[in-house]
Amino acid sequence: MPIFYYRAADSAGNVISGNVESRDERAVVQHLHEGGLIPLNISLKEPCEPTWRSFLSGRRRISRTELVHFTNELAVLLQAGLPLDRSLKILREITKRPELKATLDQVYRDVQAGKSLSEALARHRAFSPFYLSLVEAGEVGGFLEIALQRLGDYLKAVGEFRHHLLTSLIYPLVLAGVGGLSIILMLLWVVPRFEMFFLEMGQSLFWSTRFLLALSAAFRSFWWAGLLLIALAAFLLFRYFHTPQGRLALDRWRLKAPFWGDLTQGVAAAFFAKTLGTLLKSGVPLVTALEVVTTSVSNRYLARSLDTVVDDVKKGQSLSGRLRKSALFPELFLEMIAVGEETGRLADMLLNASDSLESDARTRVRRLLAVLEPALILTMALVVGFVIVSLLLPILNLYEIKL
Numbered sequence: 001m002p003i004f005y006y007r008a009a010d011s012a013g014n015v016i017s018g019n020v021e022s023r024d025e026r027a028v029v030q031h032l033h034e035g036g037l038i039p040l041n042i043s044l045k046e047p048c049e050p051t052w053r054s055f056l057s058g059r060r061r062i063s064r065t066e067l068v069h070f071t072n073e074l075a076v077l078l079q080a081g082l083p084l085d086r087s088l089k090i091l092r093e094i095t096k097r098p099e100l101k102a103t104l105d106q107v108y109r110d111v112q113a114g115k116s117l118s119e120a121l122a123r124h125r126a127f128s129p130f131y132l133s134l135v136e137a138g139e140v141g142g143f144l145e146i147a148l149q150r151l152g153d154y155l156k157a158v159g160e161f162r163h164h165l166l167t168s169l170i171y172p173l174v175l176a177g178v179g180g181l182s183i184i185l186m187l188l189w190v191v192p193r194f195e196m197f198f199l200e201m202g203q204s205l206f207w208s209t210r211f212l213l214a215l216s217a218a219f220r221s222f223w224w225a226g227l228l229l230i231a232l233a234a235f236l237l238f239r240y241f242h243t244p245q246g247r248l249a250l251d252r253w254r255l256k257a258p259f260w261g262d263l264t265q266g267v268a269a270a271f272f273a274k275t276l277g278t279l280l281k282s283g284v285p286l287v288t289a290l291e292v293v294t295t296s297v298s299n300r301y302l303a304r305s306l307d308t309v310v311d312d313v314k315k316g317q318s319l320s321g322r323l324r325k326s327a328l329f330p331e332l333f334l335e336m337i338a339v340g341e342e343t344g345r346l347a348d349m350l351l352n353a354s355d356s357l358e359s360d361a362r363t364r365v366r367r368l369l370a371v372l373e374p375a376l377i378l379t380m381a382l383v384v385g386f387v388i389v390s391l392l393l394p395i396l397n398l399y400e401i402k403l
Helices: 025-034 051-057 064-079 084-094 098-112 117-121 129-141 144-168 170-201 207-241 244-256 260-281 286-296 300-314 319-326 331-343 346-402
Strands: 003-009 015-021 038-044
Touching: 003 025, 015 286, 025 038, 064 084, 064 098, 064 144, 084 098, 098 117, 117 129, 129 144, 129 260, 129 286, 144 170, 144 260, 144 346, 170 207, 170 346, 207 244, 207 346, 244 260, 244 300, 260 286, 260 300, 260 346, 286 300, 300 319, 319 331, 331 346
Parallel strands: none
Antiparallel strands: 003 015, 003 038
16 A cells, blocks of 8 residues: 655644555545544655565665765755755756655755645655654754754764674674585585495494484485475565564564663664654654654564553653653663653753663674674584594594504
């Protein structure tokens, strides 16, 4: 079904924006009315091809780096005093990427037709609800260039943080892959050569050697069955984790898993704090900012918990107290939020907490890798050592008998 971007007002007069998947605009209006909202604007988002289909067709989506560059460049042009439409025209002309150029061309034409920048951007999936809410807040408050500058800084910081976490895992993954491939090659080619030699010897073999030969024979005879089982398991898991129940279970495991869960919670808390703090700093009301953050969170289990947080904050409960009930955020983070609420500096405390949580997450990753890398090397050494010893024991035993 198509995805629609909407702006609506609640009973208190707060403007709320977000995305909803529905069959048509009439169904979106009905959905908003059922939620007690008054629709202000509804627009259809342009369709977005799946990643694999985009790859096969030669098309690709707008990258985070391109989005950061566009945001920063637009902020610079607006700060220089250029009108919005002229700034968009300049960026459209200097952009070389066809995907971004086509998007900017449509945005420019919509702005020329009288739409606001947030309304023009809302038609394109490259711009998240968080991005649109911050742009809209800048338009309403008259500080669009400042909002765009904050957006650029936010996107750059989040991108660098994610890049650091991903690149930290490359070496252990390569190490594990090389180790697994080495073991497979030994079972397929090295061990069979020794098997013929052992048969010619005609003597009893050690249990470790018999086990190794049996494992090699089974691997050579039934490798296709193993690949089939792995492919079937991967397919079933892929299908399950793409269902609402499966995605929810996977996201819950990510937050609750031993060792890994604390790191995931810290990263999620850092993203939550930076996103909410940036929105509040730009003048977005707390409830609206929380709703935007909820739609921006990729972890479904956390998003479901935040839905109840939003409802309770609307009823007058404190943010720190309600987040504490969810048991998904670090205690220090909750204390910093409580201090921010008491002093009236919630946005500043959230941004400070985000920096602290990101630093803590980097430290946790370094500690995890400090344990994981030696463990992988030791495991590989033990496995390879077992294979070598199992192959050499019969030869050494034969040598002793001859002596």
